Amino acid sequence: MESTQITTVAADTSDPRSGLRAIASLRALTERLELAQVEAALRLGMSWQNIADALGVSRQAAHKKYAKKVDQTIPVARRAH
Amino acid sequence: MSKFSDAATTSHTLSLAAMEEASRIGQRTADIEHLLLALVLSEQSAGQVLRSMGITLESARAAVNEQHSAQLASLGVNSGLPPQGRIVFHETGGYEWSDRALAVIKRASGGGRRGTAADVLGELMTEPSGMIDQILRRLNTAPDQVIALIDEAQHFTAFKPRHSIRPDQRSGSIEAFIPAAVEQVWDLLYSPSRIPQWEPTINEIAGNDPLGRIHIGERWSARTRTQRPDGKQLRIKPEFQTQDVELVACRDATLIEWQFTFPESARANIKRIRIELEPAAGGTQLHIHLRWERNANRVVHPWIELLLRPLVRFGIWMQLSQLSGGIGRVFR
Structure with missing residues (x-):
């Protein structure tokens, strides 16, 4: 689906109760995809600064949010700040 | 066994199972649907009630997945969810309950209740978002039916500490x-x-x-x-x-x-x-x-x-x- 169509469907407010539940699912999916991308980046050797830059947040914010959540077996040297 | 230790051990067991379920799908926040999956696995009467209705871990996982997919499709996101993996709870960290799941667990040990898995299941059946209701419909049942069976189970079997x-x-x-x-x-x-x-x-x-x-x-x-x-x-x-x-x-x-x-x-x-x-x-x-x-x-x-x-x-x-x-x- 084209992004314009997504926004048209997503902007349908005729059933807000279902719509709000759907937003909760979307938020959970975003969280899931974001963590998967951060782990993939660390495995590729990207630094927390590179990850933060790509996400558009500060290095401290990215590190605080994900340092514990990512797979702890990813080599420590690659998780260096 | 004291009320506190009943509630604490139930809460620990449910937290571990729910967070392990969340970890399978790359989430670090256990929400109400993960609490439902944990209850399907419970050794207490709550789990026995759900399993007696024919609900298995596999069918409950599938119902949760289908409900999320349907909700995302209603927003126009039709690509499906990423594949589910193995439990990685022990290799990762930073797990927490969502506010609404935590509220369900806290309510289950208030008002003279012991905080057993049956109390948690009863509270979960009345959670206000409608998500659990929708998931149960996919499992060919409804919150009222589950509540009736919990009441029946509690009426006929006195609470026995499971440990x-x-x-x-x-x-x-x-x-x-x-x-x-x-x-x-x-x-x-x-x-x-x-x-x-x-x-x-x-x-x-x-x-x-x-x-x-x-x-x-x-x-x-x-x-x-x-x-x-x-x-x-x-x-x-x-x-x-x-x-x-x-x-x-x-x-x-x-x-x-x-x-x-x-x-x-x-x-x-x-x-x-x-x-x-x-x-x-x-x-x-x-x-x-x-x-x-x-x-x-x-x-x-x-x-x-x-x-x-x-x-x-x-x-x-x-x-x-x-x-x-x-x-x-x-x-x-």
């Missing part, structure tokens, strides 16, 4: 539900080479399984785990790095007892794990008994023992909890 710890005897027992047939669970528990899959202190058993039956009194040499699943090193004294594992009781698909000793330590106690298996709707009910037998070479200090009892109680309960969790994870 008991005797710190004075360094022993304890726990009930567990495993989502697999008795034969599969037996294959796991009977095989010496598979002990590292469920016994958290064992890293490796030397040699392969014998081709025929194993006999009472047979022994295997084992290496103690020195690394946690998240890669961190465990400091284990050299004399505790080797264990002998011996089969001490065995009744086909019904009962097994393993004994763990530390041959290089003159003062180590002996650990015995006895597991009874019973078929149950949707899987197997286990009764796990753990006992530490005192080494005769150890000097007994009664006052110190008395002071340490709360720690011993907690330690035994933790070990039992790890055992039941370890066996369950093999089949999830």
Whole structure:
């Protein structure tokens, strides 16, 4: 689906109760995809600064949010700040 | 068993199972749908009620997945959800409950209730978002039906504590539900080479399984785990790095007892794990008994023992909890 169509469907407010539940699912999916991308980046050797830059947040914010959540077996040297 | 310890042990068991379920799909926040999955796995009457309705872990996982997919499709996101993986809870961290899931658990121990899994399930049935209602519809049931069955189960069966710890005897027992047939669970528990899959202190058993039956009194040499699943090193004294594992009781698909000793330590106690298996709707009910037998070479200090009892109680309960969790994870 084209992004314009997504926004048209997503902007349908005729059933807000279902719509709000759907937003909760979307938020959970975003969280899931974001963590998967951060782990993939660390495995590729990207630094927390590179990850933060790509996400558009500060290095401290990215590190605080994900340092514990990512797979702890990813080599420590690659998780260096 | 006090109300507090009932609520605390139920909360711990449900938290672990729910967060493990969240970890399978790459989430670190356990929400109400993960709480529902944890309740499907509960050894208490809540789990028995759900499983008696034909709800299995697989069908409940599928219903949760379908509900999220349908909700995303209503927003125009039709690509489907990323694939589900294995449980990675122990290799990762930063887990927490969502506010609404935590509120359900807290309400379940308020107002004179004991905070049992049935209380949590009852509260979950009335959660206000409608998400659980939708998931149950996909499982061909509804919150009202579940509530009626919980009431029925509680009316006919008085609450029985599902675990008991005797710190004075360094022993304890726990009930567990495993989502697999008795034969599969037996294959796991009977095989010496598979002990590292469920016994958290064992890293490796030397040699392969014998081709025929194993006999009472047979022994295997084992290496103690020195690394946690998240890669961190465990400091284990050299004399505790080797264990002998011996089969001490065995009744086909019904009962097994393993004994763990530390041959290089003159003062180590002996650990015995006895597991009874019973078929149950949707899987197997286990009764796990753990006992530490005192080494005769150890000097007994009664006052110190008395002071340490709360720690011993907690330690035994933790070990039992790890055992039941370890066996369950093999089949999830």
